[in-house]
Amino acid sequence: MRLVVQNYKSGELTLLDVPAPACKPGGVLVRTTFSLISTGTELMKVSEAGKSLLGKAKARPDQVAKVMQSVATNGLAATYRKVTTKLDSYTPLGYSLCGVVTEVGAGIDDVAVGDVVACAGNEHALHAELNWVPKNLYARVPDGLDPRHAAFATVGAIAMQGVRRGEPRLGDVALVIGLGLIGQLVVQLLVASGVRVVGLDPDPGRCELAERLGALVCAPASTGVVDTAVGELTGGHGVDQVYLAAGGSTNEPVELAAKLARDRGTVVDIGKCSLNLPWNAYYEKELDVRFSRSYGPGRYDPSYELEGRDYPIGYVRWTERRNLECFLDLAARGRVDVEPLISHVAGFAEAEPTYRALDEGERKAVAVLFRYGHEESDTVAEPPVLTIPVSGTEPGAPRAAGRRRGPVRLGFVGAGNYASSMLLPHLTGRADVLLDHVVTTSALSGANARRKFGFAAASTDLDDVLSNEDVEAVFVVTRHSSHAELTARALRAGKAVFVEKPLALSEAELGVVLDAIAESGNDRLQVGFNRRFAPLLRSAKAEFGTRVGPASVRYLVNAGRLEHGSWYSQADAEGTRFAGEGGHFVDTVSWLLDGDPVSVFATATPGQDDLQILLRYPDGSTAAVTYATSGAPGFPKETLDLLADRKVLKLDDFVKASVTFSGHARKRWVSSRLPKGRDKGQRAELDAFLRAVATGSPMPVPVDSLVATTLATLAVRASLNTGAPVRLELPARPAAPIGSPA
Numbered sequence: 001m002r003l004v005v006q007n008y009k010s011g012e013l014t015l016l017d018v019p020a021p022a023c024k025p026g027g028v029l030v031r032t033t034f035s036l037i038s039t040g041t042e043l044m045k046v047s048e049a050g051k052s053l054l055g056k057a058k059a060r061p062d063q064v065a066k067v068m069q070s071v072a073t074n075g076l077a078a079t080y081r082k083v084t085t086k087l088d089s090y091t092p093l094g095y096s097l098c099g100v101v102t103e104v105g106a107g108i109d110d111v112a113v114g115d116v117v118a119c120a121g122n123e124h125a126l127h128a129e130l131n132w133v134p135k136n137l138y139a140r141v142p143d144g145l146d147p148r149h150a151a152f153a154t155v156g157a158i159a160m161q162g163v164r165r166g167e168p169r170l171g172d173v174a175l176v177i178g179l180g181l182i183g184q185l186v187v188q189l190l191v192a193s194g195v196r197v198v199g200l201d202p203d204p205g206r207c208e209l210a211e212r213l214g215a216l217v218c219a220p221a222s223t224g225v226v227d228t229a230v231g232e233l234t235g236g237h238g239v240d241q242v243y244l245a246a247g248g249s250t251n252e253p254v255e256l257a258a259k260l261a262r263d264r265g266t267v268v269d270i271g272k273c274s275l276n277l278p279w280n281a282y283y284e285k286e287l288d289v290r291f292s293r294s295y296g297p298g299r300y301d302p303s304y305e306l307e308g309r310d311y312p313i314g315y316v317r318w319t320e321r322r323n324l325e326c327f328l329d330l331a332a333r334g335r336v337d338v339e340p341l342i343s344h345v346a347g348f349a350e351a352e353p354t355y356r357a358l359d360e361g362e363r364k365a366v367a368v369l370f371r372y373g374h375e376e377s378d379t380v381a382e383p384p385v386l387t388i389p390v391s392g393t394e395p396g397a398p399r400a401a402g403r404r405r406g407p408v409r410l411g412f413v414g415a416g417n418y419a420s421s422m423l424l425p426h427l428t429g430r431a432d433v434l435l436d437h438v439v440t441t442s443a444l445s446g447a448n449a450r451r452k453f454g455f456a457a458a459s460t461d462l463d464d465v466l467s468n469e470d471v472e473a474v475f476v477v478t479r480h481s482s483h484a485e486l487t488a489r490a491l492r493a494g495k496a497v498f499v500e501k502p503l504a505l506s507e508a509e510l511g512v513v514l515d516a517i518a519e520s521g522n523d524r525l526q527v528g529f530n531r532r533f534a535p536l537l538r539s540a541k542a543e544f545g546t547r548v549g550p551a552s553v554r555y556l557v558n559a560g561r562l563e564h565g566s567w568y569s570q571a572d573a574e575g576t577r578f579a580g581e582g583g584h585f586v587d588t589v590s591w592l593l594d595g596d597p598v599s600v601f602a603t604a605t606p607g608q609d610d611l612q613i614l615l616r617y618p619d620g621s622t623a624a625v626t627y628a629t630s631g632a633p634g635f636p637k638e639t640l641d642l643l644a645d646r647k648v649l650k651l652d653d654f655v656k657a658s659v660t661f662s663g664h665a666r667k668r669w670v671s672s673r674l675p676k677g678r679d680k681g682q683r684a685e686l687d688a689f690l691r692a693v694a695t696g697s698p699m700p701v702p703v704d705s706l707v708a709t710t711l712a713t714l715a716v717r718a719s720l721n722t723g724a725p726v727r728l729e730l731p732a733r734p735a736a737p738i739g740s741p742a
Helices: 041-049 053-059 061-074 076-087 153-166 181-192 204-212 225-234 252-260 279-285 320-332 348-359 417-426 443-453 480-492 507-520 535-544 577-593 682-695 703-722
Strands: 002-007 013-017 027-037 090-092 096-104 116-120 130-134 138-140 173-177 196-200 217-219 239-244 261-269 288-291 342-347 367-371 408-413 433-439 457-459 473-476 496-499 525-527 552-558 599-604 611-616 622-628 638-644 647-652 656-660 667-670 726-728 739-741
Touching (some): 002 348, 002 443, 013 348, 013 443, 027 116, 027 348, 096 130, 116 130, 116 153, 153 320, 173 252, 181 239, 196 204, 225 239, 239 252, 252 261, 348 367, 408 682, 433 443, 443 457, 473 480, 480 496, 496 682, 507 703, 525 682, 535 656, 552 577, 577 703
Parallel strands (some): 173 239, 196 217, 342 367, 433 457, 496 525, 552 622
Antiparallel strands (some): 002 013, 027 096, 027 367, 552 638, 599 726, 611 622, 638 647, 647 656, 726 739
């Protein structure tokens, strides 16, 4: 299938052929009939992509701040790889469409194949021939409503949420500033609510259109016409609400709002304009400034948008989906008319020249639609494979050491940010590696990975990798909740497996992996605990020398706060943050101490934001791991001290290390003999894994150690729940419990 994508680095915009999406549970597969170009949001993105790096930085100072923080935390080299990888990727466009349901996923009973639906979301309602759309982001189109008009539902919901935030009442007077697509819809919704509306826009044509759609007076601000009208309509008091539907960098809209609003009036920001509020004007009138967030309650909440958990109507009357349904109902009953807004309908094949004409100003438009023509030969994707139960997979024989000569052929399951910035750059251009196949849940992600890293093929079907006899090793780099199941399937298929941490999020998931090892006889497994491979830390351990007595280790992890909306915060679905990455620190300590922990005790601050974890080892050594989110962002992320035999090993965030000896307090600074930078061992870990696959030698880390580290990480939760230490024992059978009170 084809979809519209843009490269944010080069500005290239094109129609890209990608595999069709699978129909996953909790959603439907929709064949698009019409999709709407947002002449505000989308054209802003298109314009930004065409700017220089400096221009992009000026346009997005918020992203520049994130980059600077990443440099402080991860170093310049790692940040540069991450940023360039993200910039030099195709990103999709579009978020509002109408189409026909072609397949229904498990758990969906409110629509059927053949139903016409309107769809929303910048990840699920793309300018694409096929889209998979989760339950709360589609709404059935009423009978008789033109599908072209139904394609406006998402932008209609945006306008509707803005109007709801203003809380207009019958007889109110409202001012709409900015009469583009959203502004025109806001005008109509206000008129339908019994509000008298005036509007401001520098384009006389848009002003005339808004008046035809029900506004009383609209004009450019420079004419003074609207000022006069507001005075006459309100007796000189000013408007009850101002709706900012304008874009751009000028501060004029917020200044006009203050000028024309009444005392204690309401100002609602719907668009993306400068908000440098003139303090005196807003203070003297005590104006109520409100923001309207996209389509309504539920937006940016993964449990609502992706998991289909609706909000009770008694608590949240108007959600994203209910706003979509309401707008469609108004359009079907003629209370909102979008036909006059349609400036142009282009064939989907004309996407590139259409965007170019809009961006360069050759085509003036309020709304532009893409029309899709579909051939009967188009096929629908097979159901998703990332959710097939393990029990449906036949056991496979392990890959033997006597492999054929040549490069190791790799398959990747997942190609997200970590894989693209920390793993794949170390695997491209190597004579001993062939990137055979990449599987992703999003067709566009696979196409991006194939283009940038040279995979021979890309798809959304896991069986394309597992059933491929040529693929010798599989990398599992997906979200945490899928690691155990995908690892077990790959092991049963006879593949060597590199799974990014964590191996499992629960004892039951760990049991699934151990069952697969026992049933298949294949233990060719590596978990992405890379720090033990860091050159600087290995040099420091060698400098420290052989340890005689027990050691004390202090490991401080200044983890920092998560960004709002990060999937790491989805504890119910993806496990706690420590369960996801805590294995890194347990494994590092265990490698330094040449043993696996035998007990774990954990305590935490209220809310479990900061954790203190005490690990005990067979030789009497102890390690205290502090995992904190409350520290200063500028402080190093990881610092470690190991004390034993009257010596101290000190590691400072993988940038510098030293070993201090007794006697005359000699200190030796340790060097990794590599260029300066923060190297946490990813390349060295990959080298070791590939060498083991190529030669048939043992995996870099024994399975027992991987299991012990996973058990210790999971034991933190058990200790927090009981308030007591937890003794660790390697399970005698795959599904053995995590341990018992010590």
